[in-house]
Amino acid sequence: MKNLEVCFTPDLLTYYPPEGKIVVVIDIFRATTTMVTALANGIESITPVASLEECKALQNQGYLAAAEREGKMPEGFDLGNSPLSHIEQDFSGQKLAMTTSNGTLAITKSKTADQIIIGAFINISAVIQYLQGQSNDILLLCAGWKGRVNMEDSLFAGAVAHTLASEVTIANDAAVMALHLYQTHQENMAGFLKDGLHYHRLQRLGRSEDIEFCLKKDVYDLLPIYQQGILMAKAESI
Amino acid sequence: MKNLEVCFTPDLLTYYPPEGKIVVVIDIFRATTTMVTALANGIESITPVASLEECKALQNQGYLAAAEREGKMPEGFDLGNSPLSHIEQDFSGQKLAMTTSNGTLAITKSKTADQIIIGAFINISAVIQYLQGQSNDILLLCAGWKGRVNMEDSLFAGAVAHTLASEVTIANDAAVMALHLYQTHQENMAGFLKDGLHYHRLQRLGRSEDIEFCLKKDVYDLLPIYQQGILMAKAESI
Numbered sequence: 001m002k003n004l005e006v007c008f009t010p011d012l013l014t015y016y017p018p019e020g021k022i023v024v025v026i027d028i029f030r031a032t033t034t035m036v037t038a039l040a041n042g043i044e045s046i047t048p049v050a051s052l053e054e055c056k057a058l059q060n061q062g063y064l065a066a067a068e069r070e071g072k073m074p075e076g077f078d079l080g081n082s083p084l085s086h087i088e089q090d091f092s093g094q095k096l097a098m099t100t101s102n103g104t105l106a107i108t109k110s111k112t113a114d115q116i117i118i119g120a121f122i123n124i125s126a127v128i129q130y131l132q133g134q135s136n137d138i139l140l141l142c143a144g145w146k147g148r149v150n151m152e153d154s155l156f157a158g159a160v161a162h163t164l165a166s167e168v169t170i171a172n173d174a175a176v177m178a179l180h181l182y183q184t185h186q187e188n189m190a191g192f193l194k195d196g197l198h199y200h201r202l203q204r205l206g207r208s209e210d211i212e213f214c215l216k217k218d219v220y221d222l223l224p225i226y227q228q229g230i231l232m233a234k235a236e237s238i
Numbered sequence: 239m240k241n242l243e244v245c246f247t248p249d250l251l252t253y254y255p256p257e258g259k260i261v262v263v264i265d266i267f268r269a270t271t272t273m274v275t276a277l278a279n280g281i282e283s284i285t286p287v288a289s290l291e292e293c294k295a296l297q298n299q300g301y302l303a304a305a306e307r308e309g310k311m312p313e314g315f316d317l318g319n320s321p322l323s324h325i326e327q328d329f330s331g332q333k334l335a336m337t338t339s340n341g342t343l344a345i346t347k348s349k350t351a352d353q354i355i356i357g358a359f360i361n362i363s364a365v366i367q368y369l370q371g372q373s374n375d376i377l378l379l380c381a382g383w384k385g386r387v388n389m390e391d392s393l394f395a396g397a398v399a400h401t402l403a404s405e406v407t408i409a410n411d412a413a414v415m416a417l418h419l420y421q422t423h424q425e426n427m428a429g430f431l432k433d434g435l436h437y438h439r440l441q442r443l444g445r446s447e448d449i450e451f452c453l454k455k456d457v458y459d460l461l462p463i464y465q466q467g468i469l470m471a472k473a474e475s476i
Contacts, residue, residue, distance in 0.1 A: 008387060011250060015386050148253050149246060151411045173389045176433045177419060184422045195414045 003137040003171035004164060006157045006178045009144035010102075010109045016172070018113035022136045024127060024160065025110060025226075026119050027143035028152040029198045030081050030207075031103025032224075033120040033214045034066070037083035039233040040220040042092030046231040048104035049097060058097035068100045071198075071205050082210050083122075102143040107226055110141060118224035118231060121156060121215055126223040128163050130234075138168065140175070151181075151196040152214075155189060158182025189215055241375040241409035242402060244395045244416045247382035248340075248347045254410070256351035260374045262365060262398065263348060263464075264357050265381035266390040267436050268319045268445075269341025270462075271358040271452045272304070275321035277471040278458040280330030284469040286342035287335060296335035306338045309436075309443050320448050321360075340381040345464055348379060356462035356469060359394060359453055364461040366401050368472070376406065378413070389419075389434040390452075393427060396420025427453050 007016045026032055035046055043064070049055050052067055052074060059065035059078070066079035073080030081100050098104060110116050114136055119127040131138055140160055142153030158178035161170060170176055185192035190211070193199045202211050213219075224231045245254045264270055273284055281302070287293050290305055290312060297303035297316070304317035311318030319338050336342060348354050352374055357365040369376055378398055380391030396416035399408060408414055423430035428449070431437045440449050451457075462469045 008246065009250070012247070012385065012387070015384070145411075146253070147250065148410065149250070149412045149415070151415055154411075154415060170433065172386065173383075173392075173434050173436075174387045177387070177389055177392060177415070180422065180430070181415060181418060184418065192418070195408065196411050198411075 001167065001169045002135065004140070004161055004168040004175055005138070005172045006140045006142070006161065006175040008142050008149040008154060008174050009147055010106045010141065011147045013109055013141065016139055018110045018139055020114050020136060021139045022115045022117060022131060022134055023110040023113040023139045023141050024117055024119040025103065025106045025141050025143060026153045026156050027100070027103030027106065028120055028156050028214050029202055030083055030210055030214055031100040031143065032118045033122055034081055034083040034086065035098070035118050035224050035231060036120050036123045036220055036222060038086045038096055039224050039231070040222045041086045042090065043086070043096045044093055046096045046098055046224070047229060048107050048231065049099050050104060050108055052099055055097045055099040063097040064091055064094045066096055066098045070101070071201050082207065083213055084209060102145060106141055106143040113139070116226035118226070119156060119160065121217050122219040123222055124156070124159060125218045126221055128160060130223050131164065132167065145198055150198055152193055152198065154178045155182055155185065155193065159186070239405065239407045240373065242378070242399055242406040242413055243376070243410045244378045244380070244399065244413040246380050246387040246392060246412050247385055248344045248379065249385045251347055251379065254377055256348045256377055258352050258374060259377045260353045260355060260369060260372055261348040261351040261377045261379050262355055262357040263341065263344045263379050263381060264391045264394050265338070265341030265344065266358055266394050266452050267440055268321055268448055268452055269338040269381065270356045271360055272319055272321040272324065273336070273356050273462050273469060274358050274361045274458055274460060276324045276334055277462050277469070278460045279324045280328065281324070281334045282331055284334045284336050284462070285467060286345050286469065287337050288342060288346055290337055293335045293337040301335040302329055302332045304334055304336045308339070309439050320445065321451055322447060340383060344379055344381040351377070354464035356464070357394060357398065359455050360457040361460055362397060363456045364459055366398060368461050369402065370405065383436055388436055390431055390436065392416045393420055393423065393431065397424070
């Protein structure tokens with residue numbers, strides 16, 4: 001059986017080398033949820049970049065530019081990091097450049113992986129179906145919050161581990177912990193997450209609707225795949 | 239209220255600066271369990287050191303020398319890392335030098351803390367009573383396994399958080415996760431931990447009796463405190 005590991009933050013990635021594996025990058029609140037939503041609502045491709053400057057440079061080349069720092073949109077960008085902003089407006093056919101506190105960094109750090117895909121509750125079945133069709137070992141990489149462990153990404157990792165449990169070897173302690181947390185709290189994820197720091201941060205910023213959306217399962221039947229610096233929807237995988 | 243944070247591995251300590259805090263170093267399988275047992279059974283003091291060479295050097299000066307690598311005792315030392323070895327023999331009045339894969343490193347990395355104490359299930363009430371009597375913020379530092387998160391140290395952190403929950407602010411997501419894991423599995427800790435990698439490692443090495451001992455609560459009413467490079471029992475704290 002193939003292995004399934006969970007890495008709670010990109011800071012610990014050194015212990016789980018991505019080489020040969022499929023890495024699922026997870027940033028539930030909100031980067032990976034927003035990536036899935038953007039591609040499902042007409043955005044042609046997403047270029048994740050590390051810095052605000054790189055994002056600006058692409059904006060100057062005609063990209064739509066989304067940026068987030070401390071949960072907010074810095075000045076001079078087209079979009080922040082709310083998935084709902086991609087539903088409310090029509091950006092069809094545009095290319096999106098994106099920089100966020102955690103999610104884009106997690107992608108950059110995984111570049112040696114065999115494949116990188118994007119996971120969120122809103123596309124969880126697409127993620128799981130894709131993983132089931134591949135023979136590679138699986139690394140569920142939680143983006144965390146500025147290097148710290150967070151609950152919402154761990155919970156999603158647990159949800160994936162839960163569904164795949166009979167088909168994979170749960171191969172590290174973090175995966176067992178995530179699995180148990182999900183199994184205990186799957187019926188009331190919001191209730192569990194309300195004690196989380198980022199949940200509070202988003203609530204303070206008036207983003208309760210974002211939270212609600214980020215915890216919906218299978219809103220979209222779409223899997224973003226990262227190749228040559230760009231995320232695009234792999235529609236035929238579903 | 240004072241804050242209680244959990245750090246899942248010393249590799250993430252940079253996000254939880256120990257300054258001004260009481261750090262509880264946790265290495266359930268087996269370093270901190272062994273430290274408590276050694277001091278409870280007559281060892282006068284413990285000098286934790288990082289390398290086998292430093293441990294050897296102290297052995298040459300007359301210290302009893304305990305060493306562990308990969309769960310086993312390297313050649314030429316007096317003791318490995320089994321807590322039971324301190325019950326079976328009489329080492330009363332001796333000074334112990336000790337180097338282990340994870341626990342001693344966690345102590346070394348916490349040196350900027352206001353206070354460092356040693357926690358294990360076998361002295362959990364002594365740990366909690368001491369924390370209750372101090373005004374400092376609390377950092378529960380899991381030693382982990384070579385930088386990786388492990389279940390048994392996280393579970394102990396959750397047990398401490400559970401008992402203190404009404405008196406402290408649970409101040410980071412790792413603490414909430416540990417708390418929930420403990421609350422779910424407190425009645426069957428061994429059942430939960432049997433899926434953990436280090437549990438398996440110890441079983442393979444024939445150390446099932448060690449595991450059983452390491453999960454007993456309150457075998458000793460003793461708190462090891464680290465001061466000026468040495469661990470000694472703070473008997474009067476109980």
